[in-house]
Amino acid sequence: MIKRLNINKFKLLVVKIISLLLFSFISFQAYSQTSIYVLKAVYLEKFSRFVTWPEECNMDNPEKPFVISVIGKTPLYKNLEQIYSMQKINNKKVVIKKINNIYEIENSHILVIAESERKNLQNILALTEKLPVLTVSESPNFGKEGVLINFFEEKNKLKFEVNETAVIKSPLQMSFYLMNSAKIVKPVNDN
């Protein structure tokens, strides 16, 4: 028989390499602030690869669209429309939906919460916390408040934080690859 090497060390290495490959961050110093929204829009598709939605969300049915909803005003909306008019997510066509009433969010796969919704944030999160909706924001403290993924800028780089406690409570499952690439806020062992 062939002698086998300790595979755990290699697996760990592969995990690290994969995480780096998929989520290494980008400097945006040289780019206009407008271009940052292109990056954020692109990242939503990358996030989706590492999140598992429950069966009722029809992720296996390519006939049903992947819905990204946006609540509040953000320049990101325009970039989402631009990219996802052509880019599929999980082999599904993507629909970008503007939410006017928070009760319209139920069929969304991703909900982008704009800074303009700061006052309504707790109401929105009260509704989403039990729903299979990946909440994403781009405002200081929104991660700590309970949004699952929040973009932030650090040393001229675009990064994101994940609220681990909120993830655990959510019906969604988030891959280790994604968690490993994020700054964790509200880690589970702190509660």
Place this chain on the structure above:
Amino acid sequence: MRKLCKILILSSIILTIFQLISCEKLTEDYNMPTFKNPIKIGVVGDVSIGREVVENVFFATKMAADEINASGGLIINGEEREIELIFKNSDGDPETGNEVVSELIKEGAKIIVGPTTSTVAVEMAETCIANDILMITNSATIPDLSYVNDKNLIWRTCPSDAFSGTIMAMYATDSLEFESGAILIRDDNFGHSMAQIIEEKFESLGGEIVAKSSYPTAGELSNYNYGSEINVLLEEEPEIIFLIVFEEEIGKITQDLWYSSLYQDADKKPNLFLTEGGFYNELITNGQPDILETIIGISSSITNTPNYMTYKNNYLSKFSFSPVTYSEHAYDAIYLLALATQKAQSIDPNEIKQNLRSVSGCIDNQECTHINVDEFASARVLLQSGFKINYEGASGKIDFDTNGDPNSTFVIWGLDDNEYVEYSYYNQYK
């Protein structure tokens, strides 16, 4: 006169039948897909060497082109353009390979993905260089291609044997602690070049190659009797036999090995070490079951990465069968060409080649956004917005080096209860 009438009537019937068939063909042609301002890419494979494998690879290029076109295609100087693939058979023959290049030039293709084999690739590369044709081979692994004076026109998405052969020898000596080896060689450029690499490295690490034998590459090799070549090796009682073979040959080789009396009488059966290739299906279907667990192999396809899994799932759902090794390298070649063309904003091969390295890796430690499998629309928008991108493909990271070779990671694999198992990983530069 009556006879003449009969002949005329018969002739007119035959003519009518031919016309009907022709009309049907015309209708078929009329329904062929059309492409918006097509960028033509020739896809060349040695169908005669292994139809099943080569066609599987062709399907992968088709999937890549379909995904890119469905994502809105390329936008070059404000004009939407789609990829059109032209498939050709180079027949395992260098002369045919050169003829195919001429055909493709006439058909308006200045970019080629392929061919399959090293023997054809070396000759085809010369013709491509002379005609300013950009060529990316997905499976020709001969080291010579790295050092061709190629004006940066010859690239590959599969790693050179210089790396895989070296790693095989290292694994056999360092990890398995074998001291004596033998080599079964396919009698072609690939076989002899690979044998030399393995022998030199194995012996430099303290091992000894005690026997070598080669078999002819002409004829139906899935039915060839490998008995005499195998016995030459077994007589020297090697601990490991390196098999430098193609997919269609491996099943019969394991059968002939099993029926060799030298093998049956040996106190300690030699292990078998396979070079790169899509051997799994052939081994499971036609391999000698009692030998399977003594086999290990090397591959530059790491199958447990998210990108490979996405690729495999998409392939399976589109075609209803699994992709084989080297299909992912062909898929990546189409993506890299499309991304480099998008970045170059030109369909001139000399402009495209200048951008291949920059879309496949982050040059000079610049920071880039990684583009994964099936993310062409995102990549196009990022490039249009001035961002730097780094394509990470189904075959892994590419990061072309100065020779146009990928920076590959290798896996040593084996079979456990007929299941494919990955034992160990190596990066060629570490």
